[in-house]
Amino acid sequence: xxxxxxxxxxxxxxxxxxxxxxxxxxxxxxxxxxxxxxxxxxxxxxxxxxxxxxxxxxxxxxxxxxxxxxxxxxxxxxxxxxxxxxxxxxxxxxxxxxxxxxxxxxxxxxxxxxxxxxxxxxxxxxxxxxxxxxxxxxxxxxxxxxxxxxxxxxxxxxxxxxxxxxxxxxxxxxxxxxxxxxxxxxxxxxxxxxxxxxxxxxxxxxxxxxxxxxxxxxxxxxxxxxxxxxxxxxxxxxxxxxxxxxxxxxxxxxxxxxxxxxxxxxxxxxxxxxxxxxxxxxxxxxxxxxxxxxxxxxxxxxxxxxxxxxxxxxxxxxxxx
Numbered sequence: 001x002x003x004x005x006x007x008x009x010x011x012x013x014x015x016x017x018x019x020x021x022x023x024x025x026x027x028x029x030x031x032x033x034x035x036x037x038x039x040x041x042x043x044x045x046x047x048x049x050x051x052x053x054x055x056x057x058x059x060x061x062x063x064x065x066x067x068x069x070x071x072x073x074x075x076x077x078x079x080x081x082x083x084x085x086x087x088x089x090x091x092x093x094x095x096x097x098x099x100x101x102x103x104x105x106x107x108x109x110x111x112x113x114x115x116x117x118x119x120x121x122x123x124x125x126x127x128x129x130x131x132x133x134x135x136x137x138x139x140x141x142x143x144x145x146x147x148x149x150x151x152x153x154x155x156x157x158x159x160x161x162x163x164x165x166x167x168x169x170x171x172x173x174x175x176x177x178x179x180x181x182x183x184x185x186x187x188x189x190x191x192x193x194x195x196x197x198x199x200x201x202x203x204x205x206x207x208x209x210x211x212x213x214x215x216x217x218x219x220x221x222x223x224x225x226x227x228x229x230x231x232x233x234x235x236x237x238x239x240x241x242x243x244x245x246x247x248x249x250x251x252x253x254x255x256x257x258x259x260x261x262x263x264x265x266x267x268x269x270x271x272x273x274x275x276x277x278x279x280x281x282x283x284x285x286x287x288x289x290x291x292x293x294x295x296x297x298x299x300x301x302x303x304x305x306x307x308x309x310x311x312x313x314x315x316x317x318x319x320x321x
Contacts, residue, residue, distance in 0.1 A: 047097045057110045076109045129191040133217045142187040154195045176249035186214030206233035280310040
């Protein structure tokens with residue numbers, strides 16, 4: 001992961017006018033027009049507008065190799081100004097100078113993005129299928145393509161309803177029961193509950209962090225009456241936990257599917273986990289070593305046992321600063 005050196009960080013900090021006054025020599029990568037803007041704003045703090053700040057952080061992100069630099073900057077500025085997208089900001093908010101508090105909030109979020117934290121984690125929330133969901137590591141961020149998976153389930157349920165209603169003797173169509181394995185943030189489960197109003201969902205995940213985040217999003221959307229969330233590993237545990245809900249009409253899952261040979265080419269934002277196979281005597285040693293090196297920003301998240309019941313596999317997670 002690309003890191004920002006203390007000297008470089010101080011320079012980024014100094015370029016923002018509400019903190020200190022800077023001269024052209026301290027910002028050699030800015031154009032004369034930008035340097036002039038910084039100098040004038042340092043004398044009259046608070047005169048930076050939303051487009052000014054977006055342009056500034058876009059250049060900082062580009063200089064540091066941050067993907068989607070423009071989009072990242074726009075999302076952060078929009079979030080601080082209370083909008084979903086930069087394009088949805090009205091003309092008054094685009095013209096009005098940002099307050100010192102707003103500029104500080106933007107700077108704090110932008111510094112997290114400089115550490116290659118995904119923008120969804122930076123903001124702490126993200127829209128999916130018109131639902132605003134909380135997001136935080138280490139729970140995976142739903143991809144836009146996942147909306148197609150939801151559409152397939154909705155289309156199949158609609159087809160079933162039409163087939164039942166076309167029969168000579170109309171019969172009541174029972175409420176579908178949907179099992180999601182690996183619920184993550186709850187994006188799929190909650191989208192299906194909204195798209196299929198009569199449905200019920202059983203959401204299962206082996207990670208406690210995912211279960212907690214799904215539960216938080218469920219209450220955020222007031223859908224707790226139609227969903228049951230289980231902290232359970234279906235690969236090794238018994239299915240008896242699912243028996244009270246009877247037969248399932250649909251089983252849906254979006255598990256991690258990145259090939260090992262593709263891992264090296266992934267953006268740094270995605271490379272947040274390390275999985276190791278070790279000797280059963282190693283987990284405690286590794287945890288002690290990581291605790292003794294906090295500057296690495298790594299933590300032992302889980303120890304998984306092999307088929308003999310011995311601690312064999314380590315899950316090491318990258319932490320944000």
